Amino acid sequence: MKVQPYSLLTDFDINLFKAGKHFQLHEKLGAHLVEVDGVKGTYFAVWAPSARSVSVVGDFNYWMQGEHTLYVRWDESGIWEGFIPGVEQGALYKYKIQSHNNGIITEKADPFALYCEKPPQTASVVWDLKYKWKDEKWMKARPVTNQLDKPYSVYEVHLGSWRRNVEENRFLTYIELADELVAYVKETGFTHVEFMPVMEYPYDPSWGYQLVGYFAPTSRFGKPQDFMYLVDKLHQAGIGVILDWVPSHFPSDAHGLGFFDGSHLYEHPDMRKGYHPDWKSLVFNYGRNEVRSFLISNAIFWLQHYHVDGLRVDAVASMLYLDYSRKDGEWEPNIHGGRENLDTISFLKDFNEAVYSNFDGVQTIAEESTSFPMVSRPTFQGGLGFGMKWMMGWMHDTLQYFKKEPIYRSHHQNDITFSMTYAFTENFMLPLSHDEVVYGKHSILGRMPGDEWQRFANLRLLYGYMFTHPGSKLLFMGAEFGQSEEWKFDGSLDWHLLEYDFHKGVKTLITDLNALYKSQPALFEKQFSHDGFEWINYSDNQNAVISFIRKGDNPKENLVVVCNFTPVLRDNYRIGLPTKGKLTEIFNSDKTEYGGSGNLNPKAIKIEATSWNGREFSAKLTLPPLGITVLKIG
Structure with missing residues (x-):
């Protein structure tokens, strides 16, 4: 032998x-x-x-x-x-x-x-990847259904802690998840799931972000074909699959890529570029051609062999800047004297060009937290070529605003409206991700002020605002039913909370918001375009109310959105409108089935020929306390 x-x-x-x-x-x-x-x-x-x-x-x-x-x-x-x-x-x-x-x-x-x-x-x-796929319908439709002018509501999942087998205190397998997770995502109406890294990793507390097996789905949950089965079942249920992809760094474990052949083969030999001080991990040498072939082949591999519909690229900001998390003297400027990593920029452009030229209907999504320009613009226009970019500024400003007691919000109106000044500079995805519910930040619900009713009303208002704001959406698991505690990677979500009405009401609200998002073209057809949004009034800080119009291709399907960020019920609140006709309420976060107080606009509202907010027409609405109402003009 x-x-x-x-x-x-x-x-x-x-x-x-x-x-x-x-x-x-x-x-x-x-x-x-x-x-x-x-x-x-x-x-x-x-x-x-x-x-x-x-x-x-x-x-x-x-x-x-x-x-x-x-x-x-x-x-x-x-x-x-x-x-x-x-x-x-x-x-x-x-x-x-x-x-x-x-x-x-x-x-x-x-x-x-x-x-x-x-x-x-x-x-x-030693293994092979033989598998008989049954997702032909999804793959054939994907070039149309997975485009940027379609709904993109993403459920972010950590496979090891979404749900566990209680009797045996173990992970669910890929096969078990193909039953339980697929049914749950289908029920709640998300269009996609995003899996935190499934590639093999040695250390559970890394959540999967320290990879050693870039081409192997982790064996914690089963065999490669079992993971294919999970993807297949999601596709058969009409649900897209996004994978977290980590080309930014890798661990120094003895059996991994570091110092592979007794030399700095995969990592940059200059530790000012080859070592990440935050994560104490190694950084790829993006200027080495063989390493670029390895990484881009890896991206292509998951799209090709596992039928993945998108890649969310982790920690792009750490890749783009030579001085990221480094003090003076710990980094070296590029040949032009700047702080940008030119090798990384070239690599990311090559990666995106390879993905989009080889696959129809897939998307790449950048987790990029700085103001680096044109991240989600095509490379032929000088951009990095991603399909979407996480809107970290929106996330930060919005959560900061919602943490404030409503009595103070009138003084911080700009925090909730500022995102619209740059909302269309990129194709933004609005993320409420796992990073926002760890390390003492509290759960999303735990950030909300007030008594129990107000906390849940604030949470429902936040989600309603998120789903009607331009851009695609991402919500980390547990947030959809108001998880009370921070996320724990080594346990299960607190599913028992669904025995309580307020938590059950949040899940019902999210289900209805997903249905609203998918059924109303005004919320997705122009979600990345100036043409899809128009302010009605952003300056009513005295009442802490904002109002705006969302637009699609058909003006007859435009929507009016009004948010009341205080616990005060506002009757006969007038808003200006561009046309005559009537308003019909199609969503209200204060419904009793959500846990609200039932202050609705149950009947069609006549639009009057009374000028308001600089417009020729207007109408009077009931604004629920700490609530959002969405109405259709007809």
């Missing part, structure tokens, strides 16, 4: 790899089940240019170094490869690498492994 010379790589592959343009690298490197001259076995290929020798060690050779030594390619690519007969699916393996650098020996998991041992075990597993 000696290693036999064999290769899946052509000269063209090697040229693309060296140029940073090989975006199907996962089909060439790693472990691949093949048949050579009628003999079944596994072909192994690994990039280790500083190696003196590379051995495959595993349960098939008693983990003995030197039993199966790979051949180094002649073309100076630094790739070691070979075919080992008899190695079957399920075999455990690692690479034992002896470096030219003082004989350093490393033992590494396969960077391209398709499956990994369940942590804390660290070996790679």
